[in-house]
Amino acid sequence: MDNPASRRIFAVMTHHTDILIVGGGLNGAALALALSQTGLTSVLLDAAPRVAMTTPGFDGRSYALALSSVRLLRNLGLWSRLARDAQPIREIRVSDGRAGEGPLSPFFLQFDSAAIDESAADGAMGQMVEDRHLRAALMEAVAADPRINARFDAVVAAQSGDAHSAQVTLTDGHVITARLLVGADGRRSGTADRAGIKRTGWDYGQTAMVCAIGHDRAHNGIAHQFFMPPGPLAILPLTGNRSSIVWSETHANAAAFNALPEDAYLAMLRPRFGDFLGEIRLAGARYTYPLTLTLANSFVAARLALVGDAAHGIHPIAGQGLNAGLRDVAALADVLEQARARGEDIGAADVLARYQQWRRFETTALAVTTDLTNRLFSNDNPLLRAVRDIGMGVVNATGPLKRALQREAAGVRGDLPRLMRG
């Protein structure tokens, strides 16, 4: 006890920043911008080197942004810039399919933007945005914001949180103190690990293959989701005659398909969704993501909150991963803004408990629903196929149920954070 540090108890702790965000990806950057709007300062750390400010070529990665996510980006002042490169999703068709048979089963669910009243003005249910555009818009806004101090090549060596502040030591010896530490560092979040937060998770036995394709015929802004026995296949419209493919197969199949040369890969893909888009070709790199679901046992700890995949990695079956992360961002910004206006300590346990109460329930519900959907549809049992075909026909014919599903997918149901309201 008798070391000089223990005598510092009466020294006034000077915080370098209000909030220290570990992980400078999409969620971390969006959070720093949202907090800046409420007057809070942040340091944004990323282990990777600074990304180039010029927009790179298309790498095949894109996101299906729910309406609520589009609103968040609009409220952060980014949408006017993103809109010109975004493809509105005007309709979503969900159908049952079997490899080689194409998508056209007699029953299918059809969602269009007219049913979500909030979207009527935009005429879209969501927006497809390429990763390169979204990342560049966020990074530019971060660099221009005087309340955000972004540091790259910054690797965390140690972290701690007590009743009064959070402290992080970088591998280069720098020490940063903050009122609140936020872990936005993804599925294998070191921030969560260092805080002793355990994760529950399981492997779906599937791998998602992601790529972009060019095609001869117009997609008309229609997104398709085909449920096939090996896993779902999503075709999401990009600008021009291009679409993004999320194709899930068993680990073994995916490894085999991914190892194929381009023409053989396309030959495997083509029969899975028929020829309604005409000739197809690859338009970017191919990616694979093993499908696992992880859920942090707690979203908060002393002076710490987790957002995005650090808190929950959700099966990307409905493109809800980034949308759920942005919802964390908006909810946390809301909670902290209210706490700040009341004069509360923004990193206090009772303030963080409000964020946890808001998001952990919603996220768990989403994870369970997504998981059940996948289990029901990734099956070739003829009885289940009949049940789900009839089920989809029933849902399609039932206005209120369909509208509820649709509003859920658009992210406009539930307790909406201020930044996600229209």
Add this chain to the structure above:
Amino acid sequence: MQASTGTVDAAEVAKFEAMAAEWWDPTGKFKPLHMMNPVRLDYITRQIAGEFDRDLTGPAPFAGLRILDIGCGGGLLSEPMARLGATVVGADAAPRNIPVARIHAEKSGLTIDYRHTTAEAMAAAGEQFDVVLNMEVVEHVSDPLAYLTACRQLLRPGGLHLCSTINRNAKSYLMAIIGAEHVMRWLPKGTHDWTKFITPEELFDLMSRAGLDPVDRKGYVFNPVSWSWSISDRDLSVNYVTASIQRG
């Protein structure tokens, strides 16, 4: 404030630190206060911002305001006021609360003038404030009129007096005495004497006689489903809060 903490011995400091941790543990002994604090702060901050034309979204909205927190305890209201930029005096009649509140404020990087004193003594000394926070105190004093008169004397002309207490009726007996003290054990038995509870009409009358013009009253309502408190315009049946202005 630096001087007095500097003279207490290490064992005393350790004891006060433990007590501060207890005061500030949202799930501990003072859980009911922590649960109520967000709505109390919502009311207080909005009333002050409205009265003194301050923007709560800006930096240090209460800068330049001198605020007195009577019955400050561990500083659950004093600290937020200081964080919003106010110059804060926290007064408590219980001597042991003072070093506890001081230690916590210092560790939070806040400057707050905590004193072991009473409203009457400060009024006699001629102290003046823009705002007096008089939260959950009036139901514990022996002479409410004399006490409220001291609160009025502590305010500059046009100053804001925010006072909360507990209504006196069958429901408040059930909720505040039976519920909070006997069933939930939120408060130690004997914390409240029901006969000292004051109805909003009685409080308004007392404040008017003390030279404070009542301008607002709201209820604090506990919702057992969401397990949280909210502010109500109509339901003042148990906990309620009032705003009044020093007549000048």
